[in-house]
Amino acid sequence: MNRKTSSADRIREKKKLFLDREQSIIDAALELFLAEGIDRVTVSKIAAAVGIGKGTVYKHFLTKNEILLRIMIDYERNITNCLAAGIIKAENGDSGAAAKGYFEARLARPELDRLVQQLEVRLADAEDIAGQMDELHDIRRSNEESLHGLMSDLIGKDILEDVPPHFHYLACWALAQGAVELWFNKSWNYRTDTKELMEFISNIGVTMGNRGQYHNVDSSKVGDQ
Amino acid sequence: MNRKTSSADRIREKKKLFLDREQSIIDAALELFLAEGIDRVTVSKIAAAVGIGKGTVYKHFLTKNEILLRIMIDYERNITNCLAAGIIKAENGDSGAAAKGYFEARLARPELDRLVQQLEVRLADAEDIAGQMDELHDIRRSNEESLHGLMSDLIGKDILEDVPPHFHYLACWALAQGAVELWFNKSWNYRTDTKELMEFISNIGVTMGNRGQYHNVDSSKVGDQ
Amino acid sequence: MNRKTSSADRIREKKKLFLDREQSIIDAALELFLAEGIDRVTVSKIAAAVGIGKGTVYKHFLTKNEILLRIMIDYERNITNCLAAGIIKAENGDSGAAAKGYFEARLARPELDRLVQQLEVRLADAEDIAGQMDELHDIRRSNEESLHGLMSDLIGKDILEDVPPHFHYLACWALAQGAVELWFNKSWNYRTDTKELMEFISNIGVTMGNRGQYHNVDSSKVGDQ
Amino acid sequence: MNRKTSSADRIREKKKLFLDREQSIIDAALELFLAEGIDRVTVSKIAAAVGIGKGTVYKHFLTKNEILLRIMIDYERNITNCLAAGIIKAENGDSGAAAKGYFEARLARPELDRLVQQLEVRLADAEDIAGQMDELHDIRRSNEESLHGLMSDLIGKDILEDVPPHFHYLACWALAQGAVELWFNKSWNYRTDTKELMEFISNIGVTMGNRGQYHNVDSSKVGDQ
DNA sequence: TATGAATGAGGCTTCATTCAT
DNA sequence: AATGAATGAAGCCTCATTCAT
Numbered sequence: 001m002n003r004k005t006s007s008a009d010r011i012r013e014k015k016k017l018f019l020d021r022e023q024s025i026i027d028a029a030l031e032l033f034l035a036e037g038i039d040r041v042t043v044s045k046i047a048a049a050v051g052i053g054k055g056t057v058y059k060h061f062l063t064k065n066e067i068l069l070r071i072m073i074d075y076e077r078n079i080t081n082c083l084a085a086g087i088i089k090a091e092n093g094d095s096g097a098a099a100k101g102y103f104e105a106r107l108a109r110p111e112l113d114r115l116v117q118q119l120e121v122r123l124a125d126a127e128d129i130a131g132q133m134d135e136l137h138d139i140r141r142s143n144e145e146s147l148h149g150l151m152s153d154l155i156g157k158d159i160l161e162d163v164p165p166h167f168h169y170l171a172c173w174a175l176a177q178g179a180v181e182l183w184f185n186k187s188w189n190y191r192t193d194t195k196e197l198m199e200f201i202s203n204i205g206v207t208m209g210n211r212g213q214y215h216n217v218d219s220s221k222v223g224d225q
Numbered sequence: 226m227n228r229k230t231s232s233a234d235r236i237r238e239k240k241k242l243f244l245d246r247e248q249s250i251i252d253a254a255l256e257l258f259l260a261e262g263i264d265r266v267t268v269s270k271i272a273a274a275v276g277i278g279k280g281t282v283y284k285h286f287l288t289k290n291e292i293l294l295r296i297m298i299d300y301e302r303n304i305t306n307c308l309a310a311g312i313i314k315a316e317n318g319d320s321g322a323a324a325k326g327y328f329e330a331r332l333a334r335p336e337l338d339r340l341v342q343q344l345e346v347r348l349a350d351a352e353d354i355a356g357q358m359d360e361l362h363d364i365r366r367s368n369e370e371s372l373h374g375l376m377s378d379l380i381g382k383d384i385l386e387d388v389p390p391h392f393h394y395l396a397c398w399a400l401a402q403g404a405v406e407l408w409f410n411k412s413w414n415y416r417t418d419t420k421e422l423m424e425f426i427s428n429i430g431v432t433m434g435n436r437g438q439y440h441n442v443d444s445s446k447v448g449d450q
Numbered sequence: 451m452n453r454k455t456s457s458a459d460r461i462r463e464k465k466k467l468f469l470d471r472e473q474s475i476i477d478a479a480l481e482l483f484l485a486e487g488i489d490r491v492t493v494s495k496i497a498a499a500v501g502i503g504k505g506t507v508y509k510h511f512l513t514k515n516e517i518l519l520r521i522m523i524d525y526e527r528n529i530t531n532c533l534a535a536g537i538i539k540a541e542n543g544d545s546g547a548a549a550k551g552y553f554e555a556r557l558a559r560p561e562l563d564r565l566v567q568q569l570e571v572r573l574a575d576a577e578d579i580a581g582q583m584d585e586l587h588d589i590r591r592s593n594e595e596s597l598h599g600l601m602s603d604l605i606g607k608d609i610l611e612d613v614p615p616h617f618h619y620l621a622c623w624a625l626a627q628g629a630v631e632l633w634f635n636k637s638w639n640y641r642t643d644t645k646e647l648m649e650f651i652s653n654i655g656v657t658m659g660n661r662g663q664y665h666n667v668d669s670s671k672v673g674d675q
Numbered sequence: 676m677n678r679k680t681s682s683a684d685r686i687r688e689k690k691k692l693f694l695d696r697e698q699s700i701i702d703a704a705l706e707l708f709l710a711e712g713i714d715r716v717t718v719s720k721i722a723a724a725v726g727i728g729k730g731t732v733y734k735h736f737l738t739k740n741e742i743l744l745r746i747m748i749d750y751e752r753n754i755t756n757c758l759a760a761g762i763i764k765a766e767n768g769d770s771g772a773a774a775k776g777y778f779e780a781r782l783a784r785p786e787l788d789r790l791v792q793q794l795e796v797r798l799a800d801a802e803d804i805a806g807q808m809d810e811l812h813d814i815r816r817s818n819e820e821s822l823h824g825l826m827s828d829l830i831g832k833d834i835l836e837d838v839p840p841h842f843h844y845l846a847c848w849a850l851a852q853g854a855v856e857l858w859f860n861k862s863w864n865y866r867t868d869t870k871e872l873m874e875f876i877s878n879i880g881v882t883m884g885n886r887g888q889y890h891n892v893d894s895s896k897v898g899d900q
Numbered sequence: 901t902a903t904g905a906a907t908g909a910g911g912c913t914t915c916a917t918t919c920a921t
Numbered sequence: 922a923a924t925g926a927a928t929g930a931a932g933c934c935t936c937a938t939t940c941a942t
Contacts, residue, residue: 010942018905037350042932053907055935064933117406118346124411125262133411140412164418167425174407174426178399181342186349186358187365188395200392201399204433209425243922267915269925278924280919289916487800492936494904503903505940514937567856571793574861575712583861590862614868617875624857624876628849631792636799636808637815638845650842650884651849658879685921693926717911728928730914739912907939918928 022060024050026074029067033115038122063128068119069136075116076139079105083143090150095159096206098150099172103202106176110198113180144169161209168209175205247285249275251299254292258340263347288353293344294361300341301364304330308368315375320384321431323375324397328427331401338405369394386434393434400430472510474500476524479517483565488572513578518569519586525566526589529555533593540600545609546656548600549622553652556626563630594619611659618659625655697735699725701749704742708790713797738803743794744811750791751814754780758818765825770834771881773825774847778877781851785873788855819844836884843884850880 028049032041043064047054061067079102086101106113123129144166151165160168179201183194191197253274257266268289272279286292304327311326331338348354369391376390385393404426408419416422478499482491493514497504511517529552536551556563573579594616601615610618629651633644641647703724707716718739722729736742754777761776781788798804819841826840835843854876858869866872 014905014942021905039350043934044932054909054933055907056905058934059905120410121343121346125264137412161425163425164421167422170407170413170422171426171429174403175400176403177406178401178403181402182395182399185345187362193389196389197392197395200386200388200434201396204396204429208429208433239922268917269915272925279917279926280924281922283917284922489800493938494936497904504905504938505903506901508938509901568796570860571796575714587862611875613871613875617872620857620863620872621876621879624853625850626853627856628851628853631852632845632849635795637812643839646839647842647845650836650838651846654846654879654883658883659875689921689926696926718913719911729912730928730930731926733913734926903940903942905940907936909935911933911935913932915928915930919924919926921924 021050021052021056025052025057025060026067026070030071030112030115033071033119034111038115038118065123065126065129066132068123069129069132072116072119072123073136073139075112076136080139080143082108084146087146087150095154095157098147099168099206100202102172103176103179103205106180107183107198107202110180110183113176114184117177117180158211161211163209171209172205175201175208179205243285246275246277246281250277250282250285250292251295255296255337255340258296258344259336263340263343290348290351290354291357293348294354294357297341297344297348298361298364300337301361305364305368309371312371312375320379323372324393324431325427327397328401328404328430331405332408332423332427335405335408338401339409342402342405383436386436388434396434397430400426400433404430468510471500471502471506475502475507475510475517476520480521480562480565483521483569484561488565488568515573515576515579516582518573519579519582522566522569522573523586523589525562526586530589530593534596537596537600545604545607548597549618549656550652552622553626553629553655556630557633557648557652560630560633563626564634567627567630608661611661613659621659622655625651625658629655696725696727696731700727700732700735701742701745705746705787705790708746708794709786713790713793740798740801740804741807743798744804744807747791747794747798748811748814750787751811755814755818757783759821762821762825770829770832773822774843774881775877777847778851778854778880781855782858782873782877785855785858788851789859792852792855833886836886838884846884847880850876850883854880 025046029041029046032045032049036045043057044054046067047057050057057067061070082101082105083098086098089097089101123133126133147169148165151160151168154160155162155165179198182188182201183198250271254266254271257270257274261270268282269279271292272282275282282292286295307326307330308323311323314322314326348358351358372394373390376385376393379385379393380387380390404423407413407426408423475496479491479496482495482499486495493507494504496517497507500507507517511520532551532555533548536548539547539551573583576583597619598615601610601618604610605612605615629648632638632651633648700721704716704721707720707724711720718732719729721742722732725732732742736745757776757780758773761773764772764776798808801808822844823840826835826843829835830837830840854873857863857876858873
């Protein structure tokens, strides 16, 4: 019986190793993208970075694009989690917590957020993975939905402007998106006050759409990641 | 002497034709990018669209990237003009006019704004035009500068938050940037209320950073392009 | 001793299972080739179709080509059997029975005959199985030989043209080969009278080389390119 | 005016060179295919054989498959011409001339005929060129059509069996096809009497389907598998 | 004995750029 | 000055085969 167990163990271990490798590929790809730019990363390079053969990569992913997509989805899931935490806080009375959590998540690793933005552009017209793209969209829309109740609530309490609830979320999305681009945009890169700037923008994100927002907010508490 | 004059005329005319063609190339490239997506536009296609030979394109531009850059610069110049008009209005008392003008300009042809954003990503690491990129940055920074006085003024009048003046401009930049991405993002594409959403965001852009902004603004007037 | 017997039995059974699986692999490969086309069948697919691992396939066959070859040989053996039956009939007086049996065999499953033809092309230059190819050739030549007596006989009886006996067999081979290609050729695929056409050709096959058909032809003039 | 003429000449010459190159590519490809086998010929090799760059090949052909197809079509056109000549002769009284011409054409360069047969198999499922494939089919069908009158005539004169006229042509096609395969089939390769064998088969081709050969056969029994 | 993860050579194709005419 | 044929580097992907467990 020991035998059997240890054999099953081995198989399990093997599978784990296999899955770990999958993560290694993603991690290596991510790192390379961050370090060298999307264009300059080839499947060969990724494989070399992981220390495996090119063919092995294709055991895990059907396409190069699938790797990129997977990076995006992983990232989006992370955002979702942070947002969910913020929503809970918000439901406990801290009305700005959701937006705050969202901005913190998006700006936690801005270079990663930026990368994901760029990946999205590349993958927009990719015909392989067109189907899998939906998974990404679904995650985003589920974010939207999970905010719907909170938003409606805050609108009802006259805290938020009375517009379709998702407007508030999408405005946050847009501002975060732009903030990240601002962070890395070469035109503004010469600045050294990025951190303060991002706090300023986060504050805007947290309070924008609020009715009379600048009265009750202690802005010193916002954005202190 | 008649001869000479007419000869000079001819030369001048030739030069004009040459310059006109330069613009044709840009225009054709722009149209193709918009129609087919950046990836699918080759120098050949551009030349064919203009009705000239591929080699001729290279008489006008040293590399393909130069064309892209030129599109960006042209666009940025246009934004600058709109912004300048807004600044003048603002100096005449309409404190939100600058931001409003800016948002209107960026959202006037959002697909073009989006294209330019994408071009910027592609060109970010291009080595050939690294130098010429500065021209773009200069335009943007000059925008920033030309707003400096106005911003300081509005801060002094307690209309705007007391942060470094350029924060206000950069926040606008970011929000506009994000709004455009929002417009075209496939995840939100299924919506039909884009126009209202953009107005909502524009309003935010006009008032964000304002002290107590939602009190004095007649939001019905904002964003009615 | 009981022990030993049952142990030997077990071994025998195991061997049988092993051989059965060999046949399963061939069968599965054949089916896949027929269904998806030679190019699109990989060793992986074959293994999956059998329900075994890829590595196991290589316990039975040294290379993929060996599988293909084995399909060919199996098929050729089947043809041989049909031919043998025809020869016996022919020796009992039905002079056309051999040719008839041959054509029937080749056209019984024309898609299979076609497949084997294609496999032969692929394997023609394969270096791995160069030696084993001889087995195929031997089968064919043994067919030729087993017909030799019959042909000579029919020539002696003035039924068949007086040419080297194997000419008659090879001509049949060629016509059958061509008939099968005709059947599947896309250029003629639009026809619906395939069945009648094949009968017509079979008839030709059965009678061709018979004396009494060259009445008007000056054969010395034919083929002198 | 001399100038102008010589300039036009130059352009014309250039175009001729370009077209010549196209032929060079085909010729080189053909030679390589014949020498090394279809599998072992890559676009790189073809380009090298012509002495041009790989990219240049793609100025002339959209796809590697297009080269293959072009070889096929060129060959088929040649067959058509030979057939046409035979038809004219046949209409002048030599009833077997068409078939004879056809066989001579197909067996003139049997290795080429064989190559084309193999190319056809490869291209059967090629998705690029699917459309262009029709050109090949059209040529073949036009052959069929141009024979229709002759065949009907010979049937009317009781020279040929009274079957649908195209049966006779297709039977010839099949026999020629098979003869070529026979020529190169490794199983029969050890023979040295190929030439005589081919003459024998050609004779069959010329006379098959002629009335007066089915005397003894109960055709109702044939082919009823 | 059976497995299936790993391998990596090698094919096709694209396109910015050059340069001879 | 205008042309467009020529170039060739570079990338993605496939799959027969091996081998450690």
